[in-house]
Amino acid sequence: MPGREPMMPAARSKIIVSTNTSWNVVNFRKGLIEALQSHGYDVVIVAPRDEYTSLISAMGCRYVELEMDNSGMSPLRDMALLWRFWRLLRHERPLAFVGFTIKPNVFGSIAANLNGVPVINNISGLGTAFVRGGLLLRIAKALYRVALARSKMVFFQNDDDRTLFVIGNLVRKEQTGLLPGSGIDLVRFTPSSEARTNPGAIxxxxxxxxxxxxxxxxxxxxxxxxxxxxxxxxxxxxxxxxxxxxxxxxxxxxxxxxxxxxxxxxxxxxxxxxxxxxxxxxxxxxxxxxxxxxxxxxxxxxxxxxxxxxxxxxxxxxxxxxxxxxxxxxxxxxxxxxxxxxxxxxxxxxxxxxxxxxxxxxxFSETIVIAKYMQQIEKLDGLAAKE
Structure with a gap:
């Protein structure tokens, strides 16, 4: 794979958001995407195709299909994924790469680093490797250590996970921040005044x-x-x-x-x-x-x-x-x-x-999460404007 080369200035208005399913984008990232769009950013969604992909265009986003083997550990498939991310980021030249879930956080971040694209990560959970341990955990830690080395911000959803990464030298503490989960839309999710249909059974x-x-x-x-x-x-x-x-x-x-x-x-x-x-x-x-x-x-x-x-x-x-x-x-x-x-x-x-x-x-309001993301994006925008 080619190494890092000089690039033309990034297109300041473009943000790439990548996750392991289109379903994740539609169900969990809609509020963030709408906030980015309202601030004038062009949002590009990079994810595998599934039955929710058709809904992404309705959100006003451009969609780029990127196949991922989400559960596999094949080195050849992962290298192919890294190459696809590298080629995509080389072509798009975004202001920032925003990664969610393991494969985008690892291989998307490495590809972004090679292209000089700033990275913001969200480590929403540590997954099976950190629960089960063993060889899979050692591999996951090695990959995270490389992928997160140059990230501008690595968001965690609880302090235990952040501490585990910092103590394990997977990330520097000054790179990290805490988010209250994905954030909840308090208008969409609200208590009901209606009585339950079957109040007799718990x-x-x-x-x-x-x-x-x-x-x-x-x-x-x-x-x-x-x-x-x-x-x-x-x-x-x-x-x-x-x-x-x-x-x-x-x-x-x-x-x-x-x-x-x-x-x-x-x-x-x-x-x-x-x-x-x-x-x-x-x-x-x-x-x-x-x-x-x-x-x-x-x-x-x-x-x-x-x-x-x-x-x-x-x-x-x-x-x-x-x-x-x-x-x-x-x-x-x-x-x-x-x-x-x-x-x-x-x-x-x-x-x-x-x-x-x-x-x-x-x-845990969604507004808290969005504000923290916008603060990081606008900081990157400000730095890019000075270059």
Missing amino acids: VFLLVARLLWDKGVGEFIEAARLVRQKMPGVRFQLLGFLDVENRTAVSRQHVEQWVGEGLIEYLGTTDDVRPFLRAADCVVLPSYREGTPRSLLEAAAMGKPLITTDVPGCREVVDHAINGFLCKARDTDDLASKMIEFAMMDDASRGRMGVEGRNKVERQ
């Missing part, structure tokens, strides 16, 4: 990609324990099956649980609000997160939460105030917190929901 809902690392197994086993004492309680799963991930829950497992009458599988949706509205409590027994959007959306809608006392999750829940924290990978503790919640009176559950909404308003 409903626990888990919203996530169906991965074992999200604590799906613990949720199922806790459901068995709770049902022994409280047979009327309902348990629901909402999220993608058949995801490309080595920790994915199989469709066979889900069908077995549904067949037992243990859970209701709700499939997938582009609008989680009706499902959140119909639940009493949203549960996420994850092993580690960035800042889980499912919990923030639920809290914004006034729903109490139960989640694990791990990085990313603990930031969203103040124990016994807007929900409960439980031990990670501990089915008994999770079940005990569910039972405790189910035995609360309606007024106490309602107060938890109000506290959750207040917390999201204070700490």
Whole structure:
């Protein structure tokens, strides 16, 4: 691959935003994209093609398809991805490359560095490698160390993740900043004044990609324990099956649980609000997160939460105030917190929901996230104008 060569001045109005799916752009980055456009920037979306790609043009963005092997570790495919990023950035010459998810953050950042393009990264979560460890973790750390070396800003979604990267010499602390997750649209996600359609049965809902690392197994086993004492309680799963991930829950497992009458599988949706509205409590027994959007959306809608006392999750829940924290990978503790919640009176559950909404308003509004991004972009714009 050619090394870094002198380039013509960057087009100050162009920002490349890259992530591993078009779905991610449409569902999580719309507010940021609209803010960039309102400030006069030309936003180019770089992502693999999927069923959500057609919606990107409606956002007023130019779309560039870039194939990625999101779950694979093939050196040849990753080198090909690096080359495609390098060629694209060489052609586009943007003011900045803004990366989300692992492959764009690693290979897009390296390609941007080779082209002299400033980089802003978002490390929204550490993924399977950091949860499982081993050789995969050593490879991931080596790649991040190279990719982030010259980034102008590396945003993290919790201080535990940032500290892990700083102590591991993957990034310098002065390069880093903290974001309150992806930010929540407080108008779109708001408490409902309508009564639930089935107020007699407590409903626990888990919203996530169906991965074992999200604590799906613990949720199922806790459901068995709770049902022994409280047979009327309902348990629901909402999220993608058949995801490309080595920790994915199989469709066979889900069908077995549904067949037992243990859970209701709700499939997938582009609008989680009706499902959140119909639940009493949203549960996420994850092993580690960035800042889980499912919990923030639920809290914004006034729903109490139960989640694990791990990085990313603990930031969203103040124990016994807007929900409960439980031990990670501990089915008994999770079940005990569910039972405790189910035995609360309606007024106490309602107060938890109000506290959750207040917390999201204070700490996790989308406006906070957008302001931090715009500050970094405008700083780069100012530097480019002086050159």
